[in-house]
Amino acid sequence: MQSLIRGPRAIAIVAIVGLAAGACSPGASTGPEGSGSAASPGATAAESQPATIPQGGTLSIAYQSDLQHLDPAVMYDTVGIAAVRLMFESPLTYDNRTTQLVPLLLTEMPAISADGKAYTLKFRTGINFVKTDGSVLREMTADDFVYSLNRVLDPNLKPSPSPVASAFFGNIVGASDVIGGKAKTASGIKATDASTVEVDLVKADATFSNILASTFAAVVPKELATEDTAAFDAAPVGTGPYVLGSYTKGQQATFLANKHYWQPGQPYLDEIDFKVGVDDNAALQQVQAGTLDILGDQIPSGSFTQVTTDPQYADQIVRHSLVETQYMSMDASQPNGGPLSKLAVRQAIEGAIDKENILKIYHGAGVVADCILPPDMLGFDPTCKPYTFDQAAAKTALAAAGYPTGFKTTLYTDTTDPDPKVAAALQQDLATIGITVEVVTQSFDTFLNTIETPHEAPLVYVGWFEDYPDPSDFIDPILSCASAVKGGANASWYCNQAIDAQAAAARGEVDGAKRITEYQAIQKAIMADAPWVPLIHEDWVTLESKRVGGFVIHPVWLYSLRDVYIKPGT
């Protein structure tokens, strides 16, 4: 699992899926990807939508990073997700402002059997695949969905298999055989007629509907989407409201309106231009000047205060709390009896970090984190505050734990602003209780490799952004024994069998209220073991031009451009 993790300003991670048990608001959607009016908590730019959405115009958005993939089977980054959702559609999706699941390619929500293991999906008819030249390829069928899921499981995808094959889809009956190369298709995915698919799971799993909303479950045409994902990256064909017009690597990708789109009144725009490789300061100035519509990254640190306090831009700031937690992990099973393997040492460190100061480095964009689950996430518990900031007490506690003169250790983080600054702040805090920390900053890829190598990094500053709106996504991939392996994302190498058992039970729990209580108990129990120092939950703060309407930060998708339009007369 590599979902995640990035420090905030240039998230390289991603998101997907939602939760059946409705985390946010009751479904107030007016249709698939419709103009649901329920604003999710934290949205400050929740402008009211006009009765009829204006049509036409060209929207431009600029990113520092390039698109990595356009093939939904392998795309797993925040720039790509905005692009892929323009061209591809999954059986389910989220309401355009909340984490409420709604049908997209389906006529209704999936029918789930009493034992929770069988999902029956009824697909809409009359939905066409549209080629990059704008012409219709053919009508989509249930067989295409069966093919698409098996393709994500396929270990022979070139140049590399899907990053989430096993994590997201491993629970489907027969999926492990496909992933292991023993079968071509999973027996648990069957088209029962031209528009119906049944998916059987090994174990009941309340989060599977979220998987069906992820971009990895997008339907692709069998004859074009082969094992060669690079070829499909270059000529992606789906059912979405836009088609790829042109793509020049490192410069620009252009998406054009799909004239044959199945939802009436959509798409809203004629064209969407992704400008990539653009410095964030340059992009900010272009948005301010009105020559660019949306800043794909956050407002850069140096201009943050000026832009966010200037009344001129007040109605152009788009801000939303992210469903993520930034934390410092501590190697809880440090080999050779290392100091961090001692619970008392980790608990002493919990009290040594000045989180308000770290929030200040983010210019106050966010809230201090005291526990694991972020606000806006099911199971968030404002009363979970197990440690208090007191460096004198922390120093005493460290001495009592057997380290009166402290010790030396190393903190790893990545080079993206502001992570090195946060690392310097952590370094200074730890120095006050006697711990001498060497800070190592690495490029994101190298950094991921470091923290996924057992016990390589004693301390890590990193963040986790939800894949899907369910608390299991904050426990299973990063704090379970199964994730404390080489290549896993458990940076603190934390493994507690009792917690694992509790988490497995909570994941399968069908009673929503009980489930919340269970996850609240789990996060308190984990915090008692102190594998992390939770630091902050960040806000995403960016800028749009005056012409842009309907743009919000989505809790799962981050940027959901298919709902964006250009205001008339601008």
Place this chain on the structure above:
Amino acid sequence: MPSDVRVGSVDQDFEVAVRGSRSRFRRALLRNPAFWLGAVGVVIVVSAAVFAPLITSHDPNFAFRKEGLSASGDPVGPSALFPLGTDELGRDYLSRLLYGARTSLTVGIGANLIATLIGVAVGSIAAFAGTPRLRFRFGSRVVRIPIPVENILMRITDAVLSFPVLLLAIALVAIVGPSLGLVILVIAAVLWTPIARVVYSRALVVREADFVLAARAVGVRPARILTKHVMPHLIPLIVVYATLGIASTVLFEATLSFLGVGVPVPAASWGGMIIEHIGYYLTDPRVVVLPGLAIMVTILSFNLLGDALADAFDPYHWQ
């Protein structure tokens, strides 16, 4: 009359004519305003580096979270506590600049010293080694094989010169990991070539001089000819290039740090300070301009000094 007196043009003042070359050199140097400008600049920068702990009482790496950052988390401007304000972490900017001078000069002088030693060795050996024949014994036969030392050394120099220097340095740092020592070695490894070329070409000229022929005729060994007879003629050249080289080395270090592969954080480096604050160039230009000015003053000073030395060593400038 001393034997080294050189007679100037006919209308030259006799008093000047009897001065030794050393005093003429000194006189040319001291009369050159560029020398004074450069020298003052170098003294300032060196003093800043040497006396940093006396000039400021703040630790350059200590973040003053309350006094040093505004409520919104931005750097604060100059005040009594922070004469040049603070940086984005609330660290005293004057201290960062002073300790940054230490970084720059450590790298500038260290790397340049190594580069100069390599360059002088390669250039002078290439000029004097030529193509020696080495004796090899194969069984009972003795073979003398010519080894083109001159060509080998100078073609290696050409090869290193033709590398994209910055890319090479970045690759080396990326492989080994950044550290102050590595930055010095990397810069030395790529910046020795110009001085090798210059020393080589001057040594070629000197090697043909009559006094070298004379020394050789009386049986002085080649190594001794090089060190005792040729080297003194190369010294002015080396001094000038070493001085000018410090300027380019300081710039190179700033460039590497700007690109994030230079001196590792939290050590202060002027290039690193610029890139850390590049986002503030519109909202608080101070944090970008100050390290930029420090780099400019340092480079300009060493360049002026180097030029003044070059002029002073040149007899045509003595008048």
